Amino acid sequence: MTAIVVERLNAASANHIAFAFPASVRVTGSGQVRAVVRELCALPANTRINCPVDSGVRYQIRFLPAALHLASVSLDPSGCRYVTGLGTPRRYASEELWKVLAEAMAITKPGVAPLCEFSGSGRGVPCQS
Numbered sequence: 001m002t003a004i005v006v007e008r009l010n011a012a013s014a015n016h017i018a019f020a021f022p023a024s025v026r027v028t029g030s031g032q033v034r035a036v037v038r039e040l041c042a043l044p045a046n047t048r049i050n051c052p053v054d055s056g057v058r059y060q061i062r063f064l065p066a067a068l069h070l071a072s073v074s075l076d077p078s079g080c081r082y083v084t085g086l087g088t089p090r091r092y093a094s095e096e097l098w099k100v101l102a103e104a105m106a107i108t109k110p111g112v113a114p115l116c117e118f119s120g121s122g123r124g125v126p127c128q129s
Contacts (some may be wrong), residue, residue, distance in 0.1 A: 001033050001034075001037065001062065001063050001065070002028070002030065002033070002062050002065065003026060003027060003028045003033060003064040004026070004027045004033050004036060004062065004063055004064065004104075005024060005025070005026050005027075005060055005061070005062045005064065006026075006027065006060075006061050006062075006101065006105055007023060007024045007059065007060045007062070008023045008057065008058070008059055009023070009057070009058045009059070009060060009082070010056060010057050011055030011056040011057075011058065012055065012057075015055060015056060017050075017055060017057060017119075017120030018120060019117075019120050020109070020117065021105065021107040021117075022105070025105045025107070027104045027105055029104070032103070032104035033104070035075060035100050035103075035104060036061070036100055036101055036104050038062075038100075039064075039096060039097045039100045040083065040086060040090075040097065041086070041100070043083055043086075043090040043091065043092055043097065044090060044091065044093070045089070045090055045091075046082060046088070046089040046090055046091040047091065049080065049091075051079050051080035052078070052079060053078065053079065054076065054078050054079025054080070055077075055078040055079070055119060055120065057076075057077060057078065057118075057119065057120060058074055058076055058077075059074070059075040059077065059118065060072050060073070060074050060075075060098050061073045061074075061075065061101075064070045072085055073083070073085035073086060075093065075097075077098070077115060077118040077119045078119055081093075083097075091095055094113045095113060095114055096111075098115045098117075098118055099114045100112035101114070101118075102114040102117060102118070
C-alpha cells in the first residue's frame with residue numbers, strides 16, 4: 001500500500017455538525033499508512049452491545065493501490081463505533097485508532113481529543129478534551 005484516502009460521509013446533513021478539516025484527505029507517507037493499517041488490524045472483534053446515539057457521520061478509508069485485498073474500511077465515530085471491511089466486523093474501545101489516523105492526516109490540535117475532532121463539534125462549538 002502506498003497511500004490511503006480518508007473520506008467523511010454525513011448521512012444526516014441536517015445535523016449541522018462542523019468539522020475543522022476537509023471531507024477528503026489523502027495520506028501518502030508509507031510510515032503513516034502502515035501505522036493506520038496496524039491499528040485497524042489490532043482492533044478486537046465486535047461484541048453485542050446497546051449502542052448510544054449515532055450522529056450519521058462515517059469515514060471510509062480507501063487503500064491505494066486498490067488492487068490489494070483491503071479495498072476500503074468504514075469507521076463509525078459515534079453510535080456503536082463499528083469498523084467494517086476487515087472481514088469480521090470490529091469495534092474500537094479506545095481513541096488510539098483516531099489518534100493515529102489524525103496524526104497521519106496531519107489534523108491534530110492541542111487540547112482536542114482525536115475522536116472528538118472526527119465526531120465534529122456541532123453548530124461551530126469547539127469540542128474539548
